[in-house]
Amino acid sequence: MTTPRRQHLDIVWRPPPMPSDPYERAGGPQTPRGASARRFAVYLGGGVLSVAWIVFCGLLWYWALAWVAQSACAAEPPRAALEYRADLTREARAAWGMQAPVAVMAAQIHQESAWRPDAQSPYADGLAQFVPATAEWVAERWPALGGAAPFNPQWSIRAMARYDRWLFDRYGAPAATACDQWAFTLSAYNGGQGWLMRDRAHCREQPVCPGCDSTRWWGHVADHPDPRRASWAVTENRDYPRRILLQRQPLYRDWGVMVLCEGAP
Structure with missing residues (x-):
């Protein structure tokens, strides 16, 4: 009768994966809905700033063109x-x-x-x-x-x-x-x-x-x-x-x- 061989299991400890959300790492509720809401808020805030910057640059360009046109007219005889x-x-x-x-x-x-x-x-x-x-x-x-x-x-x-x-x-x-x-x-x-x-x-x-x-x-x-x-x-x-x-x-x-x-x- 043959005695069965023992199988040795090598157990290696690995740390659990860290959550990607900083709020979750701090112990907050780890709900996908909360993380999505925060990501959406950040995205929305960045979009508002981008729109404001585009509007500002557009107004600045308009004022510059108006000033150049006025100067050109002022530099010509009546x-x-x-x-x-x-x-x-x-x-x-x-x-x-x-x-x-x-x-x-x-x-x-x-x-x-x-x-x-x-x-x-x-x-x-x-x-x-x-x-x-x-x-x-x-x-x-x-x-x-x-x-x-x-x-x-x-x-x-x-x-x-x-x-x-x-x-x-x-x-x-x-x-x-x-x-x-x-x-x-x-x-x-x-x-x-x-x-x-x-x-x-x-x-x-x-x-x-x-x-x-x-x-x-x-x-x-x-x-x-x-x-x-x-x-x-x-x-x-x-x-x-x-x-x-x-x-x-x-x-x-x-x-x-x-x-x-x-x-x-």
Whole structure:
């Protein structure tokens, strides 16, 4: 009789598997329903944050596009100016030659009347805002223009181009730069030649140190007006060249020659 062999069982202890849910590891109820609910809450919270982030980015992009569009519109001449572009270019070149600074004169009309031929102020009329006495003088100085007609836009453009050239040659010089010469010219157009001459003379009377250069507008003549001049007139007169040469002129960069004003404040 054969004795049966004993079977040896190797018993190896293994730790029970750890639950994947941290709440279950802490001893909470280990129900699939509870774990699913928590996972759904986490998923829902993440989804809400994602939607909020997408909405925020969309609004930010919309605001950026709106700002770019507004800036692009602000950097273009007004529509009213386009009607007179050809007239101004032709008359400016007739008075100044092919290198006429059309951009400056366009900026000047923009500043004077915003391209409204019927513009009227207490002292001046029309597109170029001629005072009556100056309009009459211009008509006598250049008979080919015909009688003074400041409310006629073509007459105003022709008269302004010639009057600017006359001021530029006689009262703009001497000047350190073309920008200074145009600033003197515009100052005379706005406030009269007499006040410009007084301002230049007052500049030359300043002490040697730091001194005042009467051939320079920015930081020199502009900063030393004749003390007999009214403060409101000084403010308006100093603002006039700055607005035209530094602010308005870049709008008309595609119209013709510009006057560069490097270093001007």
